[in-house]
Amino acid sequence: MSELLHMFSYPFMQRALVVGVLVSLCAALLGVSLVLKRYSMIGDGLSHVGFGALAIASAFHLAPLAVTVPVVALAAVLLLRLSQNSRVNGDAAIALISSSALAVGVVTVSVTTGMNTEVSSYMFGSVLALSRADAALSVALSLAVLALFLLFYPRIFAVTFDETFSRATGVRAGAYNSLLAVLTAVTVVLGMRMMGALLISSLIIFPALSAMRLCRSFKGVVLFAAAVSVCCFTAGLIASYFLETPTGASIVLADLLVFALCSLARRK
Amino acid sequence: MAILECTGARFAYDGVSVLEDVNFRLEQGDYLCVVGENGSGKSTLVKGLLGLKQPDAGRIVYGEGLKSTQIGYLPQQTGIQRDFPASVYEVVLSGCLNSLGRRLRYGPAERALAERNLERMGIEELRNKSYQALSGGQQQRVLLARALCATKKLLLLDEPVTGLDPIATGEMYNLIKLVNLCDNITVVMVSHDIHEAVRYATHILHLGHRQLFFGTAAEYRESSLARRFLGGNRL
Structure with missing residues (x-):
């Protein structure tokens, strides 16, 4: 217990905990809608775009979040359009964009600062990456994401369940899809610093999938996913501190464990 | 005043007309069945009625204070x-x-x-x-x-019994008719199942890229079109 207290006496761990819990909550809530709407790939694509944008921002010594958030938000709307447009091969286009963004990021980093620990921290995340200003901005943005999700909950449910019906009853489904995409973009960027570009999408997808194994109502899935997400984050963070394992990967493994348990529980 | 009136409506995708010359009028409490083969424009008409697709010509007007967002839609x-x-x-x-x-x-x-x-x-x-x-x-x-x-006024049902077993199909038809009769709710139903359609509906709209028939179910039974479409078996 005293070791746990000692762990959270470090300011960077306190920041990591606060930001991480909030981002985990956002990711889980949005993840339910994204998974059900078959948009999981968008979350993954966005993290790669985020990596590219982050690499460019740091090469030009720009504020990382201020550059990355708008770029990724723009990419989110673009990816959404692509996946809805039946004339282009949506999932192929997303794969194309995400690997291109990754390539741009890697080349930018290697040309400017050289392949170093910085790249690795972008790819796999680091609790040390969060500055005080970053943390404040992260808290504000994730609170905004949470508030918007809760405010529009009935409409988000309707659009997720049956888009045509919602459109017919006068809901601007397109606007809500874009809202969902932009909120996801913000969440991906915020979580990426800690989780890493390669791992952030699991924060979105795993809790929703785990919850869908067990819960039968939408509200149940949303609440359970949120709880799973926060618990796995905290457990992963603590484990990574004591076992000296990378934070992002430890959190993903915690999520995987819960998913396996949920799948087993469903079989019985 | 009619609850729904469609005048000379024409729908096109990228300039290619898929449905034209649609003219019909429904009063509160009518039960319209929209029939036609696959690709005859039934789904396009549904989109038009829901306001999800604007007609390229003509117009669709709702009466009795009904708005297109107040339709009970079953997709x-x-x-x-x-x-x-x-x-x-x-x-x-x-x-x-x-x-x-x-x-x-x-x-x-x-x-x-x-x-x-x-x-x-x-x-x-x-x-x-x-x-x-x-x-x-x-x-x-x-x-x-x-x-x-x-x-409170209009149900729009798009193939509501597709994939149901015969018992569930019968129950569904009865429920729809019940709502239609007891609550005086106008029903517009798109269906493949023309035999049942003629049995329950008060009006029939037969589409084939344009309006082939609109009238009461009784008139439809007597029409040469119905005889052809029903495979020669008179109902």
Whole structure:
């Protein structure tokens, strides 16, 4: 217990905990809608775009979040359009964009600062990456994401369940899809610093999938996913501190464990 | 005043006309069945009636204070994921979305409406069940209850019995007719099943890229078109 207290006496761990819990909550809530709407790939694509944008921002010594958030938000709307447009091969286009963004990021980093620990921290995340200003901005943005999700909950449910019906009853489904995409973009960027570009999408997808194994109502899935997400984050963070394992990967493994348990529980 | 009037409506995709010359008029309490082969423009008409696609010519006018967002729509099953985790109550309540206006949350009025429609469809005992665990017939009842939450005047049903077994099909038709007769709700139903259509509906609209027939079900039975379409068997 005293070791746990000692762990959270470090300011960077306190920041990591606060930001991480909030981002985990956002990711889980949005993840339910994204998974059900078959948009999981968008979350993954966005993290790669985020990596590219982050690499460019740091090469030009720009504020990382201020550059990355708008770029990724723009990419989110673009990816959404692509996946809805039946004339282009949506999932192929997303794969194309995400690997291109990754390539741009890697080349930018290697040309400017050289392949170093910085790249690795972008790819796999680091609790040390969060500055005080970053943390404040992260808290504000994730609170905004949470508030918007809760405010529009009935409409988000309707659009997720049956888009045509919602459109017919006068809901601007397109606007809500874009809202969902932009909120996801913000969440991906915020979580990426800690989780890493390669791992952030699991924060979105795993809790929703785990919850869908067990819960039968939408509200149940949303609440359970949120709880799973926060618990796995905290457990992963603590484990990574004591076992000296990378934070992002430890959190993903915690999520995987819960998913396996949920799948087993469903079989019985 | 007619509840729904379609005058010279024409629909096109990228300039290619898929449905034209549609003229019909429905009064409150009518039961219209829209029939026609695949690709005859039935789905396009549905989109037009819902206001999701604007006619390229002509117009669709609602009367009796009805707005196009106040139609109780039951979409084709393909539009909905059968494995969606949602309780029956959540699904039915989401039909009240168009009465929310600028409010963000459902109030007591919407909750009461959802309860009433659960009861109307005889599915109160399913309210906390998961939608994905229901049989096809039960799922359709849930969607009909949701549609009833969205309207007081007009139901628009797109192939409501496709994929149902004969018993569930019969029950569904009876429920729809009941709502039509007891609550004086106008019904517009798109169907492949022309034999049943002629039995339950008061009016028939037969499409084949244009309007081939519009009139009462009795007139339709006597028409040469019906004889051809029904395979020579007179009803």
